[in-house]
Amino acid sequence: DDCIAINSGTANIRISGIDCGPGHGISIGSLGKDGEIASVEDVCVQNCNFRGTMNGARIKTWPGGSGYARRITFNGITLDNVENPIIIDQHYNNGDSDKSTDDKSSAVEVSKVVYSNFVGTSRSEYGVNFRCSTRAPCTEIFLKDVKIETASSGMGQVAQGQCLNVRGGVSTLAVPGLECLALSTDMLSWGTMPEQACMLPQQSVQPNTRPLQDPLWVYGSRGQRLGVYSVVLTSLISFGFSYVLG
CATH class of the missing domain: 2.160.20.10 (Single-stranded right-handed beta-helix, Pectin lyase-like)
Incomplete structure (x- = not known):
């Protein structure tokens, strides 16, 4: 064929x-x-x-x-x-x-x-x-x-x-x-x-400007490093608030 x-x-x-x-x-x-x-x-x-x-x-x-x-x-x-x-x-x-x-x-x-x-x-x-x-x-x-x-x-x-x-x-x-x-x-x-x-137009690709992320840390939606302790504290506060309301 x-x-x-x-x-x-x-x-x-x-x-x-x-x-x-x-x-x-x-x-x-x-x-x-x-x-x-x-x-x-x-x-x-x-x-x-x-x-x-x-x-x-x-x-x-x-x-x-x-x-x-x-x-x-x-x-x-x-x-x-x-x-x-x-x-x-x-x-x-x-x-x-x-x-x-x-x-x-x-x-x-x-x-x-x-x-x-x-x-x-x-x-x-x-x-x-x-x-x-x-x-x-x-x-x-x-x-x-x-x-x-x-x-x-x-x-x-x-x-x-x-x-x-x-x-x-x-x-x-x-x-x-x-x-x-x-x-x-x-x-x-x-x-x-x-x-x-034969030189076809190519789509432009925007580079990723975010820094490389360490898997041992937790990052926010904007790429900022939150840190382990801040995430744990935030989670405890959220849990306590939910417990009080419950």
Whole structure:
């Protein structure tokens, strides 16, 4: 199955230094099954290796779902004999692409995805495959420095690309078949520097300013040391007061 699966409700996650294979690669999803309202955002997958996997960097969503998968970066990826190195499939149906529901169903919106610094080989003739929905096309999809060759050729033949309802840009036309994406170096600010996109915000943690506490002493609610005798005296007074009232 998937080496790593990132499901709905995920945000601000970083994955780095993974050796994946065999298996189905690193997947966003599947999302949107049974009409699910999905949400995935701010994901970074960086410096990972895929060897003999079915997929590399995959995003998969079911027809009929809704919600979004956005601000996702795949950077510094090495591929060795991978069937689908880069794939977005908005027609996912337990492994099959079902395009018959394309114009009838809603879809999880996929946007702001960057693929950068990919190198290696594809087991199939297609190194990049974008199968997006007519009703919710994939938008702001960017490729930068993607160099994928077919493993079978052994002669440096560049793997092909496929486009269906996708909008975005490429830094170079290194992947034939992706003419649907505009040739542009003017990418989004977060897309031009994948390393910056992978620097996710971290929550600040307030330091504990209380002094270390000696287990032989008793401390008050503010951290002050009460001392053994004061605690005993307080307890005796409380006991006596309760006894008188009783």
